[in-house]
Amino acid sequence: MVPNLLLSRLCTEGNSRLCVSIRDYYCYRLQTHPAKFNPILHGARLFQQWGVYMFIKIEGCRLKWIRDHQTQIRVDLYQGLVGSIAVGEVWEEILNELLPSQTPQDRPDLVARVFRAKLETMKEMLFKKHILGVVVAHVYVVEFQKRGLPHTHFLLIMNREYKLVVPEQYDCIISVELPDKHKYLELYAMVVKHMMYGPCGKTSFEDQRTVDSVLCDSFREAAERLGLIEAENTLDESLTESTQFAMPASLRRLFATILVFRKLVEQMVLLDLRSMLQSMGKDIALFPLPDIDETYDTTRGEAREVTEESTIEVDSHDAALASSLNHEQRLAYDKILAVVDVDDGGVLFVDGPGGTGKTFLYTTLLAKVWGEGKIAVATATSGVAASIMPGGRTTHSRFTKQSGTAKILRMASLILWDEASMKKRQAVEALDNSMRDIMGRRHQPFGGKTVVFGGDFRQVLPVARKGSRGQIIDAILRSSYLLKGMRQLRLVTNMRAHNDPWFADYLLRVGNGTEETDEEGNIRLPQDICVPPTRDGVDLEKLIDHVFPALDHNMSDPNYMTSRAILSTKNENVDKINTRMIERFQGEEKIYHSFDSVEDDPHGYYAPEFLNNLTPNGLPPRALKLKINFPIILLRNIDPVNGLCNATRLVVWDFQRNTFDAEIVLGQHAGRRVFLPRIPLCPSDDDIFPFKFKRKQFPIRLSFAMTINKAQGQTIPVVGVYLPDPIFSHGQLYVALYRATAKRNIKILAIKDDDKGKGKGKEQSQNSKKRKRSEPLLTTMKNIVYKEVLST
Numbered sequence: 065m066v067p068n069l070l071l072s073r074l075c076t077e078g079n080s081r082l083c084v085s086i087r088d089y090y091c092y093r094l095q096t097h098p099a100k101f102n103p104i105l106h107g108a109r110l111f112q113q114w115g116v117y118m119f120i121k122i123e124g125c126r127l128k129w130i131r132d133h134q135t136q137i138r139v140d141l142y143q144g145l146v147g148s149i150a151v152g153e154v155w156e157e158i159l160n161e162l163l164p165s166q167t168p169q170d171r172p173d174l175v176a177r178v179f180r181a182k183l184e185t186m187k188e189m190l191f192k193k194h195i196l197g198v199v200v201a202h203v204y205v206v207e208f209q210k211r212g213l214p215h216t217h218f219l220l221i222m223n224r225e226y227k228l229v230v231p232e233q234y235d236c237i238i239s240v241e242l243p244d245k246h247k248y249l250e251l252y253a254m255v256v257k258h259m260m261y262g263p264c265g266k267t268s269f270e271d272q273r274t275v276d277s278v279l280c281d282s283f284r285e286a287a288e289r290l291g292l293i294e295a296e297n298t299l300d301e302s303l304t305e306s307t308q309f310a311m312p313a314s315l316r317r318l319f320a321t322i323l324v325f326r327k328l329v330e331q332m333v334l335l336d337l338r339s340m341l342q343s344m345g346k347d348i349a350l351f352p353l354p355d356i357d358e359t360y361d362t363t364r365g366e367a368r369e370v371t372e373e374s375t376i377e378v379d380s381h382d383a384a385l386a387s388s389l390n391h392e393q394r395l396a397y398d399k400i401l402a403v404v405d406v407d408d409g410g411v412l413f414v415d416g417p418g419g420t421g422k423t424f425l426y427t428t429l430l431a432k433v434w435g436e437g438k439i440a441v442a443t444a445t446s447g448v449a450a451s452i453m454p455g456g457r458t459t460h461s462r463f464t465k466q467s468g469t470a471k472i473l474r475m476a477s478l479i480l481w482d483e484a485s486m487k488k489r490q491a492v493e494a495l496d497n498s499m500r501d502i503m504g505r506r507h508q509p510f511g512g513k514t515v516v517f518g519g520d521f522r523q524v525l526p527v528a529r530k531g532s533r534g535q536i537i538d539a540i541l542r543s544s545y546l547l548k549g550m551r552q553l554r555l556v557t558n559m560r561a562h563n564d565p566w567f568a569d570y571l572l573r574v575g576n577g578t579e580e581t582d583e584e585g586n587i588r589l590p591q592d593i594c595v596p597p598t599r600d601g602v603d604l605e606k607l608i609d610h611v612f613p614a615l616d617h618n619m620s621d622p623n624y625m626t627s628r629a630i631l632s633t634k635n636e637n638v639d640k641i642n643t644r645m646i647e648r649f650q651g652e653e654k655i656y657h658s659f660d661s662v663e664d665d666p667h668g669y670y671a672p673e674f675l676n677n678l679t680p681n682g683l684p685p686r687a688l689k690l691k692i693n694f695p696i697i698l699l700r701n702i703d704p705v706n707g708l709c710n711a712t713r714l715v716v717w718d719f720q721r722n723t724f725d726a727e728i729v730l731g732q733h734a735g736r737r738v739f740l741p742r743i744p745l746c747p748s749d750d751d752i753f754p755f756k757f758k759r760k761q762f763p764i765r766l767s768f769a770m771t772i773n774k775a776q777g778q779t780i781p782v783v784g785v786y787l788p789d790p791i792f793s794h795g796q797l798y799v800a801l802y803r804a805t806a807k808r809n810i811k812i813l814a815i816k817d818d819d820k821g822k823g824k825g826k827e828q829s830q831n832s833k834k835r836k837r838s839e840p841l842l843t844t845m846k847n848i849v850y851k852e853v854l855s856t
């Protein structure tokens with residue numbers, strides 16, 4: 065039925081053609097010529113766009129032919145079997161040919177070729193082997209779905225004796241149920257693997273509208289109840305759920321108290337709210353609430369920071385730690401206190417590799433300064449480091465424009481900034497500039513304050529987006545003008561791994577880039593920390609077993625859950641491991657769907673199905689799957705003062721429909737139970753989409769596995785490292801290794817790059833199980849160290 069389209073006309077002389085069809089021409093443009101660079105094949109989504117335009121050209125001609133030949137085409141006469149086949153994203157024939165970092169969607173040419181080969185096989189089975197009976201005529205169309213993958217619909221006109229005339233005959237060849245898992249395990253597995261839309265359980269429209277045994281009035285209401293789309297009262301409901309969940313008796317008591325002491329309680333609540341909002345960096349005046357009567361404020365208008373800092377109670381245990389400082393810590397301690405005592409300013413840098421006791425030193429210093437009635441301001445670049453420092457706050461929430469900030473900085477005898485190596489130097493320089501103004505001493509660094517920075521430049525450095533090595537180095541504190549006047553205090557002894565001195569030494573050599581390398585520039589990994597290769601290629605399962613032994617027995621133990629994690633370089637690897645852990649973990653699963661939208665899209669041009677498929681880095685998934693006791697990690701600073709900051713680790717306790725209950729498990733706030741709401745989140749990388757994407761979801765991810773960068777500063781005694789791709793930035797290998805306390809607590813699974821063939825893209829790396837057995841797992845590894853950032 066489909067004509068051959070001619071560019072001008074099809075001329076034949078013997079067997080040779082003088083002209084080619086439009087279709088032939090574009091087929092030629094899509095050929096892969098190994099020696100020639102073909103820009104079309106590298107165009108990713110542009111390639112798809114181009115494909116669509118070219119297809120429209122060809123299809124336009126086809127449609128014209130059909131329009132002009134209506135008398136010959138008597139479509140209305142036909143009836144028969146309708147069926148379809150669709151392309152599978154995990155077809156190996158496609159994955160094997162992808163260029164580095166391409167996905168199947170980026171290569172419509174490959175997808176179409178492989179799809180056609182399969183289609184031809186299918187046609188042969190249908191029309192030559194007659195698997196469904198003799199076919200006398202057929203029609204099929206191939207369509208490309210939104211994601212850029214093709215599928216086809218068939219209409220088969222059967223020979224008279226094979227025509228299906230009663231439902232029973234259809235039932236013999238068409239089955240819309242899952243095969244019996246126990247009888248036909250292989251068939252069952254095959255159907256589940258290739259099933260595109262998941263099992264459907266609904267049998268009627270009423271059934272579709274029934275949620276939790278309640279028949280809803282509309283499909284919209286049913287979708288809202290299922291949490292698939294956002295209901296208008298989601299926030300109200302989550303508040304109601306939290307209140308039901310949290311001690312109804314105390315809430316009733318509060319209500320009774322409000323009735324009795326209305327004005328007083330109202331003012332107390334407002335003052336409390338003001339303080340909470342301040343700690344989140346917000347002013348209560350921005351919200352439509354009753355006015356505050358300052359006479360009820362017992363702090364007499366004193367800024368929250370000042371009240372907080374001047375009422376810190378010293379933990380006697382922290383004060384006693386001073387007697388256990390080791391020699392180098394003691395030297396640093398004495399030097400810093402001497403500068404604090406003189407009170408004429410000084411800038412010091414505690415340079416200590418991971419585990420050398422920087423936090424231990426800060427804890428003793430803070431206890432000493434506070435014990436003398438002085439003010440010490442403790443900050444850290446990341447929320448995790450801040451949460452393990454007494455009175456610690458992130459620099460982001462500490463150095464704000466709040467009225468109390470300047471006052472507290474003026475009063476402080478010591479300002480401590482941990483993980484300064486992870487912050488861009490411009491941020492530190494901005495503080496220096498502000499302090500000079502605040503103190504009215506422009507000529508003295510930090511206006512003459514004692515400022516102690518701590519950090520480790522062996523670790524992953526602040527990200528200069530798409531920055532070159534030079535730009536990254538230029539962005540760090542080492543390159544600042546402040547370095548000249550900074551006194552260096554060195555800690556060397558690894559106190560965390562002191563029971564395994566060989567390992568402690570090895571870590572330091574990795575961090576310093578002094579570990580011996582082979583001719584390919586790789587360092588050797590200690591044999592006993594590498595996962596031994598398995599015969600059946602299930603190395604990742606082996607790594608999971610090493611890190612999470614006897615999971616079934618330990619899954620309800622929060623200490624077990626949070627003292628271990630698998631680290632990897634990329635989010636896609638992390639997601640893969642977390643998905644495996646969801647399957648392994650027992651218990652009922654709860655799925656929370658996100659509500660996705662685009663800002664400034666009043667006409668709804670961006671379809672929800674499209675938005676739901678997006679998973680930008682740093683955002684939670686569209687379908688967040690949780691089970692009780694799952695370890696999770698926060699993705700945003702929600703309430704830093706109360707321990708809810710980016711990278712805080714929690715364990716899931718219980719679910720409600722719009723909220724869930726979790727417990728903070730590490731740091732100063734360990735043991736605190738919190739309710740987490742869904743909040744609007746935007747990708748940190750603004751340029752990633754040509755529109756402003758917004759996902760309303762719980763700001764968390766599972767933390768069975770996490771990226772190496774996210775693990776920086778975390779305490780993880782038992783560590784697995786999964787490296788299906790080589791590490792790619794300064795300090796990554798060091799950060800991954802030094803989390804562990806000893807060699808016996810770490811296992812690495814590094815897969816040789818060649819195993820995946822050259823440039824097979826991410827899907828192939830996800831298929832690492834299919835690694836060729838002849839190829840060994842890696843026991844040597846690339847280590848990237850920018851030595852210039854380590855020298856002073």
Ligand SMILES: Nc1ncnc2c1ncn2[C@@H]1O[C@H](COP(=O)(O)OP(=O)(O)OP(=O)(O)O)[C@@H](O)[C@H]1O
Binds near residue numbers: 389393416424559560
């Ligand atoms: N003098 C000491 N006596 C006993 N234990 C110590 C001493 N110094 C440090 N430790 C212990 O060693 C471990 C590592 O110390 P700490 O967390 O302070 O190191 P760090 O340099 O801050 O590490 P990281 O950079 O990885 O955060 C902790 O368990 C700490 O309690």
